[in-house]
Amino acid sequence: MALDLTLPPDHGPPLEHDPELAEIVSDALDVVSNPTDLIVTALALMAALIIGVLATRKLKLMLGHHRPVVRTLVEYLCTPLLMLLTLGLLSLFGGTLDNPLIGLAGTLLILFVIIRVFGMVVELLFRPTMLLKIMLRLVTVVSWLALVFGVFKDRSKLIAQMYSAKLEFGGIALSSEGVLRGLVVGVVIAIVALWGDKAVTNLLRRSRTLQPNFVLALSRIFSVAVWIGATAVIFSISGINLTALAAFSGALGIGLGLGLQRLAASYISGLIVLFEQSVRVGDNIATNNIVGRVTRMTVRYTMIRTRDGVEAIVPNDSLTSNVIVNQSWSDRNLRLVCGILVKGDADLAVARKLFVDAMAAQDRVLQQPPPHMYITGVNDKGIQLDGHFWISDPENGQHNVISDIYDATLTAFRKNGIGLVAQ
Incomplete structure (x- = not known):
């Protein structure tokens, strides 16, 4: 069942249901029609941005890498908060600097700060990888831009067309709004899924009752289940029909299965070997004219260090289809x-x-x-x-x-x- 994140009818376009916001936007657009006020406002916004960026860079240099939490706070919030402070101080002078466009910019910056706070909390709680960290920070900017465009979509036909654009192929319908929603929420889901995967794996490794083979097999099964679930949720949030996607994936899976059947056999055989414990790390085995000690096991392959000091990578399907001489099965003697x-x-x-x-x-x-x-x-x-x-x-x-x-x-x-x- 698809997860519908669209707003109910009574929460439609913001300008139609928020008279105060509609009035702010209307007054701001009046300022745009005056070239002098527009230039002064643009210079004020540019000055606020330069001050925020330079001050943030200076603070980051002062902090270095010794206080990562404070550095994260600075990277997320310092620039927009300094821009808000600068615009507030400039508006105190009155005149051209105290106009509705400056007020609208301040309102949008407040919304940006709220979005950045959410991204900062996610990063501090789940500590994503560097790639996901960059994507999360980019997503906060994309979310804010989407919110800004949403404010003006009732006043611009181009923006309205961008929001309503749809693409269909192979029975799968994609909308620009759905893709944007999937991108924003998908990054957060990916971060949480990765954190959950690592947390469960570390918990299994600390277990004193489970054998190392069981730990590896259970962690891989849990990892696959987590990422399948996360992918399904992301597709559902994006508005993709999972039924149509299943039919497309089935046809694609048949084609890939024919070419990757040996790889799939290695993964399945790896789980069998890990659960049966017919081969364990540290065992001395002989298979396919390879004799040596097992130094590493994954779901796809087993690494054997031969007596010559050579590392042999053996696909796991060969361990289930060939005779294995395990010199360490009952004991190491x-x-x-x-x-x-x-x-x-x-x-x-x-x-x-x-x-x-x-x-x-x-x-x-x-x-x-x-x-x-x-x-x-x-x-x-x-x-x-x-x-x-x-x-x-x-x-x-x-x-x-x-x-x-x-x-x-x-x-x-x-x-x-x-x-x-x-x-």
Whole structure:
């Protein structure tokens, strides 16, 4: 159901239902017909604007960036308030400077201050991003200009035509007034939606009961829901028929879906992976010939840091459609194997003890379960000895600990006269 923000019939054009405002505008237009009064009034307004802008700039330089709240107050209100003060002081001189056009300018500046106060409150409460902050300040000016044009639209056919202009395409009707209303309200809604999105995300991250995967998935789902709702409200306020828009979006969605189906599959797969927790940040996994530690997960992709120090970005749909070897699923312990081929006449009891002692001497090798050595092959070349051991920190490397074991074993074999078979 569309949200109708239009005024009821008894609140029509301001000049028809506000005799006092109509009289002020009429007297002001009489001043415009007098060239001398018009020039003097224009100079007074220009002087007030210059004084306001220069004083505001001076205050901003004095404040710097150490008092952001006061700086925001100055940026929003200093110039219009100084212009009002300047016009009030000039009108005290009487004569040409005390005319209805100056009074109308003061009334419009008061309205501008009211609009700017609203924008300032929104910025201080919700702390938007820099882009939204610039848009909010621009919207306050646009809103005021629209209000000024609204005051004069009964006196100008051009302004009246601008207000009543409409555009239709694809069953969607747009009016200039609706677009303006959507722009003004839409920026505020976008700021509030962004603030709500960040607030809920931070709240989920501070939770001690939710797993990181759940936090990421829930925050993304909430973010999508918030922005869909905000977009629907903005369209409704703009006077866009959501039914017609839905039909247009459906046709567009089919075309985009065919080209972006892989991207959509990655997002859906990402939610599945996050909720199932089949892969978590910190896990050591192997998939698609990529072996490494998961360092980051998003809804679209998973980042894996390989043993070579390379960051591999894997789309999430490949994690749901391919076999994943998760070396950290139940715990972080990982079993490794290193083998040595000794001569057939070697003393196997001594070789076994030296091999096991070399594995147990390494700091990263777990003592429980203890390292073992097995004879895995006997042939005319020699005897194959394989050492099995466990580590609990595979993210710190696997080849390095195997290399240290080989180095210690070879040193011990040479001291005890155990020969190796040349490959």
